[in-house]
Amino acid sequence: MxxxxxxxxxxxxxxxxxxxxxxxxxxxxxxxxxxxxxxxRRTVLSAAVAAVLVLAVAGGAVQWYGIGRAERGPAWAVAWEGTRGDLIGDRAYVDSVKAAWKGSHRASDNASRGIFDDLRGEPEVTWAARTPAGRAAVVTQRALLHRHGDLAPNDAGRMATLVGFVSDIDGRPTVLDDDYGPGGAPEVTGFFAGADRSTLVVIDFTETMQVSTRREYHPDGTVTRDWQPLPFHDGVAVVAVPKDTDATQVLAATDPAQPLQYRLANLADEICCSGQDRRLQWNGGYPLTGPDTPQTDVAGWDVCRTLAADESIGVDPAFPSSRPLWCATGTTPDGRSVSVGEKQIADDPSYLYYALGSGTAIRYGNAGSADAGKPLPVLFALPDRQGYVAVRKDATLRYKIGNGPWQGERRNAALLPPEATEVQVTPAGGQPTVVPLR
Incomplete structure (x- = not known):
């Protein structure tokens, strides 16, 4: 009371x-x-009760507590206050963590911001415990931030709490990353322990923290993430990351609708995406029905607007997503409009998406990945027996039904009837190849 x-x-x-x-x-x-x-929440976390979750691979604004500019530190500094972890009483280990912290400043990416130039007091190990990846710890120290070439002006002239994230590398405590709570940046909520970053340590800012390690693509064109609640014990969750998971794809948030609400440490040097564009480099608009003259430049982009403008398909809001380079458009046998194009998220394969219909009656879908190595890189059946979409830039296409003659010759793209059984593809200057449809 x-x-x-x-x-x-x-x-x-x-x-x-x-x-x-x-x-x-x-x-x-x-x-x-x-x-x-x-x-x-100041109960010491023992190894016997440390919450470890192995994730199954199945198929806002930051609020600072302080007075004016006198103090502003990462919420880690608030949430981790006190001592916890089953190794906090291991004096030799705690001292080795402090030594690692003191020896890490010159090599830190934040050294260029001068955050270590005016340290105050001694470092304090606020959490230390055994994890599946070995020993790990969090160390904090107060510092007065001064004006510096690489430091944002709004961060200068204030006291800050520096936070260091430590894990054993080759058996010795190593500072993996550090943070000073830069103004305007998402709050750090966890870090990866182990040389292979196989374990994620997350602090419980709230009681609803969740983690996601991958995205999932659905037949209706939507993309979701595998959010799972974190099992916290005494305010800490220790998560075994699934093998072969790209650490840059891991997210932790209280609200999956705001996946960038927080950030994870020891990823600052890495770009989530290599920039490799896996889309077909066709750049144009290709009619599936009617005259087969392709549209390029602005006109070609305009035919992609239905797919490009819709942010509900082929999009993961936490990662960069590409818009279609090319599109194929036409009219189905039952009179509906159809648009087809590719989108790519981060370094994932690109996927084919279609929009069937118009207005409020549009039906979207994911038609799988294009394959530039096949004679017909784009080939899939539309729903409701509306035919087959076939696209290859600069190729001549024609189809036949059963033992009937070849017919319906077109260039670049065609909407083949649902009764078609084969399509012949003849690339510019090349030999024809017959591709079965059934």
Missing amino acids: TTDRDTAVVSAALRDVAGGIEPKPELARIVRRRGRARRR
Whole structure:
């Protein structure tokens, strides 16, 4: 139970920090509430009860607590306050973590921002524990940030709490990354332990943290992620990351609708995507029905608008997604419009998407990946027996039904009737190849 005296004590402390400025009562209550929450969570995390989750591979704004510019540090510094972890009592290990921290500053990417130039006090190991990837720890130290060429102006002139993320590499504590809570950046919520980054350590900012390690593509064209709740014990979750998972694809968030709400440490040097474009480099619009004259440049892009403008298909909001380079459009036998094109997310394969219909009656779909190595890189059946979409730039296409004659000759793209059994593909200057449809 708290009393007005509790608030008065907190207010007095805040006045001391703020140099005599009278804090608002609301701020004192916030600090008091968070203090109670931290006291409840200061139980030492033992190895026997550490929550470890092996993820199955099945088929807002940051709020800083402090007074003005006097102090602003990562929420890690608040959430990890106190001591926890089954190795926190191992003095030799704790001392080796501090030594690793002190020896890491010159090689840090943040050294160019001058964050280590005016350290205050001694470093404190706030969490240390055994994980599936070996020993890991978090170390903090206060610092006064000064104006510096690589430091954002709004970060200069304030006290900050630096946070270091430590894991055993070749049996020795090694600082994997550090953070100073830069203004405007998403808060760090965890880090990868182990040389192979096979274990993720996550702090519980709230009681609803979730993790995702991969995206899933669905037949209706939507893309979702495999969000799973994290099992926290004493405010910490230790997660075994699935083998062969690209660490840059791992996300942690309280709300899957805001996947970039937080960030993970020791990924700062890495780009999520190599930039390899796996789409067919065709650049144009190709009629599936009617005159087969292709459209290029602005006109070619315009025919892609149905697929390009729709952000509900072929998109993962946490990662860069490409728009179609080419599109094929036409009219189905039952009079509906159809558009086909490719989209690619990050370094994943590109996928073919279609939009069938118009207005509120559009039906979207994922038709699988194109294959530039095949005689007919784009070939799939539309739903409702509306025929086969066949596309190859600069090739001549024609089809036949059963033992009937070749017919329907077109260049680049064709919407073949559902009764067609074979399509003949003749590339420019090349020999014809027959591709069965059944």
